[in-house]
Amino acid sequence: MSSNLEVEPGAASESVLVTTDSFENFDHMSSSLEEIKNLNAIAENDESNVENSNVENFEDLAENVPCNNEDDDFIQSKEWATRSKHVFVLSLAGKPIYSRYGNEDKLAWLFGVMQTLVSFVQSNDDTIRSIHAGDTKFVFLVKKPLILVAVSRTQETVNQLSSQLNYVFNQIASVLTLTRLNKIYEQRQNYDLRRLLAGVERLIDHLLDFSEREPSFTLGAVQCLSLASSVRDNISSAIVGACSKIKNIVFAILLANNKLITLVRMKKYCLHPADLHLIFNLVQASESLKTAESWTPLCLPRFDASGFLYGHVSYLSEDCQACLLLLTVERDVFFTLSEAKQRIVEKLRRNNCLEAINESLNATEETCIVAGFPELRHYLYKCKSTAQFYQPSLSPPYTKYHERLTNLYKRAHQLLHCSTRPLKLLFEKSSNEAILAWDTRGFELYVVFEPLVDTNSAINSVGRLLNWIKKREEKLFHLNAPTF
Amino acid sequence: MKTIVGKVVVLGHQGVGKTSTVIRYVENSFTHHITPTVGASFFSCKILIDDITVKLQIWDTAGQERFKAMAPMFYRNANAALIVFDITSQQSFESMQGWVVELQRNVESPMVLCVVGNKIDLSKNREVTRDEAIQYARSIGASYHECSAMQDQGVGVVFDDVARGLIRLFGNTTDHNLKVYDSENIDNIMASSSELEATDTGKEETVNLSIRSIAHGNTVKPKCC
Ligand SMILES: Nc1nc2c(ncn2[C@@H]2O[C@H](COP(=O)(O)OP(=O)(O)OP(=O)(O)O)[C@@H](O)[C@H]2O)c(=O)[nH]1
Ligand SMILES: [Mg+2]
Numbered sequence: 001m002s003s004n005l006e007v008e009p010g011a012a013s014e015s016v017l018v019t020t021d022s023f024e025n026f027d028h029m030s031s032s033l034e035e036i037k038n039l040n041a042i043a044e045n046d047e048s049n050v051e052n053s054n055v056e057n058f059e060d061l062a063e064n065v066p067c068n069n070e071d072d073d074f075i076q077s078k079e080w081a082t083r084s085k086h087v088f089v090l091s092l093a094g095k096p097i098y099s100r101y102g103n104e105d106k107l108a109w110l111f112g113v114m115q116t117l118v119s120f121v122q123s124n125d126d127t128i129r130s131i132h133a134g135d136t137k138f139v140f141l142v143k144k145p146l147i148l149v150a151v152s153r154t155q156e157t158v159n160q161l162s163s164q165l166n167y168v169f170n171q172i173a174s175v176l177t178l179t180r181l182n183k184i185y186e187q188r189q190n191y192d193l194r195r196l197l198a199g200v201e202r203l204i205d206h207l208l209d210f211s212e213r214e215p216s217f218t219l220g221a222v223q224c225l226s227l228a229s230s231v232r233d234n235i236s237s238a239i240v241g242a243c244s245k246i247k248n249i250v251f252a253i254l255l256a257n258n259k260l261i262t263l264v265r266m267k268k269y270c271l272h273p274a275d276l277h278l279i280f281n282l283v284q285a286s287e288s289l290k291t292a293e294s295w296t297p298l299c300l301p302r303f304d305a306s307g308f309l310y311g312h313v314s315y316l317s318e319d320c321q322a323c324l325l326l327l328t329v330e331r332d333v334f335f336t337l338s339e340a341k342q343r344i345v346e347k348l349r350r351n352n353c354l355e356a357i358n359e360s361l362n363a364t365e366e367t368c369i370v371a372g373f374p375e376l377r378h379y380l381y382k383c384k385s386t387a388q389f390y391q392p393s394l395s396p397p398y399t400k401y402h403e404r405l406t407n408l409y410k411r412a413h414q415l416l417h418c419s420t421r422p423l424k425l426l427f428e429k430s431s432n433e434a435i436l437a438w439d440t441r442g443f444e445l446y447v448v449f450e451p452l453v454d455t456n457s458a459i460n461s462v463g464r465l466l467n468w469i470k471k472r473e474e475k476l477f478h479l480n481a482p483t484f
Numbered sequence: 485m486k487t488i489v490g491k492v493v494v495l496g497h498q499g500v501g502k503t504s505t506v507i508r509y510v511e512n513s514f515t516h517h518i519t520p521t522v523g524a525s526f527f528s529c530k531i532l533i534d535d536i537t538v539k540l541q542i543w544d545t546a547g548q549e550r551f552k553a554m555a556p557m558f559y560r561n562a563n564a565a566l567i568v569f570d571i572t573s574q575q576s577f578e579s580m581q582g583w584v585v586e587l588q589r590n591v592e593s594p595m596v597l598c599v600v601g602n603k604i605d606l607s608k609n610r611e612v613t614r615d616e617a618i619q620y621a622r623s624i625g626a627s628y629h630e631c632s633a634m635q636d637q638g639v640g641v642v643f644d645d646v647a648r649g650l651i652r653l654f655g656n657t658t659d660h661n662l663k664v665y666d667s668e669n670i671d672n673i674m675a676s677s678s679e680l681e682a683t684d685t686g687k688e689e690t691v692n693l694s695i696r697s698i699a700h701g702n703t704v705k706p707k708c709c
Contacts, residue, residue, distance in 0.1 A: 176550065195549055196549050197550065198498060198548055198550075199549075199550075200550065202520070285519065286519050286520075286522050287517070288519040288520065288521055288522065288525070289522060291503070291507060291511075291525065292526055292527050293525065293526045294521070294522055294523050294524065294525045294526070295523050295524050295525075295526070296523025296524070297523060297554060311523075313522070313523075332557065334526070338526070
């Protein structure tokens with residue numbers, strides 16, 4: 001297969017996205033925000049980072065978080081016990097913060113057990129990572145000041161579960177900032193975080209469903225909306241044109257239907273795919289953003305976990321449902337950004353870009369058969385140098401058994417990435433299908449075939465497929481990395 | 485023909501129906517599955533009262549606790565505040581009073597205050613009586629209205645009252661920061677809300693009136709009681 005190694009569809013010398021592995025943590029905080037603020041000498045009359053300490057203090061006076069009576073006997077219910085994956089978040093002191101199913105208050109005993117386990121192991125200067133009991137995995141992630149636990153009967157590996165817990169932690173950091181989270185527990189170990197996270201459960205629920213379903217999470221990459229490169233360039237330059245005079249815009253992100261249209265960034269700064277996933281999650285989980293222009297603080301933990309960016313969030317227009325986020329370090333420039341958005345939309349309308357976006361949104365990607373690969377059922381292609389991936393539309397049988405396909409990919413991904421003996425190439429056949437997974441320096445490729453395919457024709461198809469993608473790379477990937 | 489541009493902030497506990505009420509008024513629509521507001525959303529609309537056009541620039545804030553510290557940004561320069569609670573939730577009524585205290589503590593310029601009890605379609609589950617709410621509103625010099633964003637009851641009156649309050653505020657006080665324009669042609673005016681910067685293009689009229697009063701208390705008469 002080495003002859004194909006030169007073909008590296010979607011590769012680019014510069015990337016809008018950070019291209020490191022998605023399992024990494026952000027243990028040391030980056031100080032991008034400080035850098036940008038210092039550079040442009042932004043006056044801070046700080047309640048900017050929403051560090052309002054009063055909020056924490058009158059918390060005690062407030063009533064308890066109301067609990068839903070319907071959930072009373074949930075713990076006893078069969079339904080609760082048969083869920084294939086539970087996720088819990090608690091404080092280091094053992095206070096319940098989040099449970100994916102059921103009411104945390106009713107699960108206090110369980111949180112107690114988890115906290116005891118963690119601290120018992122910690123007292124021996126060790127960290128607990130996972131416990132395996134029959135077909136159930138208990139995965140622990142201790143990220144000060146929180147403990148996250150997954151209890152799973154899915155086939156996902158410890159690494160994958162741990163990555164999901166990381167996302168949950170990032171989601172929490174994203175609404176509060178890590179700085180504030182730490183400060184809260186420094187002041188009060190016993191703090192009940194739920195009041196401050198009211199409404200965030202929705203985002204976490206959504207994130208968990210999203211991360212189980214979407215290959216972008218497994219791959220640590222994003223998919224782009226297919227667009228002629230001239231159109232994508234036009235869109236990027238409309239954004240640059242409208243924003244370049246405005247100081248302190250860090251990122252402009254245009255997305256639709258869970259796909260990236262373009263991302264313009266401040267020179268020197270890149271966005272991490274994990275942060276972009278949080279943004280996708282927020283946009284998808286918040287229908288209300290469609291009704292009006294919004295202004296919101298938003299922490300992107302991989303970019304800078306210590307503080308907020310501020311986002312002007314709006315959909316382009318009634319007739320074009322793409323969501324534009326203009327992210328800045330300044331907290332009071334809504335109207336400046338609102339005008340910039342108007343200019344962007346006018347420009348896009350004049351250049352027929354809105355039409356082009358709609359056209360692409362209305363057309364589905366080709367299936368393998370349509371693209372001329374009848375022996376292929378589906379595939380994922382990830383270009384490593386840009387952290388972007390492409391997949392065709394689903395075709396039978398996976399339109400019906402999507403979960404099976406997702407699990408197939410997760411398993412293959414794990415085999416290529418396990419820390420002990422990662423494979424470079426995998427070819428496996430079962431009675432249902434065959435899968436080929438291939439990890440090269442430039443890309444990862446996962447291809448699902450009809451079950452009876454033989455090795456030679458599989459390799460043959462992969463070669464043709466890479467050429468097919470290469471030919472369309474300008475359309476399928478965001479190859480430029482435009483800056484303001 | 486005069487045009488007054490007034491900045492309105494909508495405050496209240498999460499889920500009381502702030503967004504639903506604003507959307508009912510601005511777009512005359514309602515969705516059951518509306519998701520919580522993220523940060524704050526900006527709306528604008530116009531109301532004609534007698535021969536004065538009142539342009540409302542509305543900041544619909546998020547009620548979730550985590551956004552609380554952001555609120556000053558939106559109420560600091562507001563000319564009117566709609567403080568909303570859900571009549572089926574005593575908790576939301578108390579939380580609303582917290583907002584009033586915060587406004588009184590932090591806003592110096594006069595402001596039209598309007599207390600709104602929403603969800604009267606659910607009055608069988610009522611936890612806050614009308615009398616209790618009226619009395620409270622009176623005590624802070626606010627008007628009181630009940631409405632149902634869902635069934636479109638009483639929503640128009642709320643905004644009408646805010647607009648009238650703004651006109652009175654303009655007539656009675658000098659230390660308001662309302663923007664007033666002579667012409668009708670203000671469509672491209674983006675007046676500032678809170679400290680968010682303005683880019684005015686209209687001609688501003690200097691207001692110089694001798695009567696000075698504070699909006700709380702005497703400019704706004706409770707209307708429905
Ligand atoms: N029965 C009834 N339900 C309503 C009414 N107004 C709003 N709701 C419902 O109450 C819920 C919350 O409404 P929102 O308008 O999102 O409340 P909000 O105050 O904007 O909430 P936040 O943005 O989170 O602060 C939604 O499910 C609405 O459908 C009403 O008049 N009657
Ligand atoms: Mg709302």
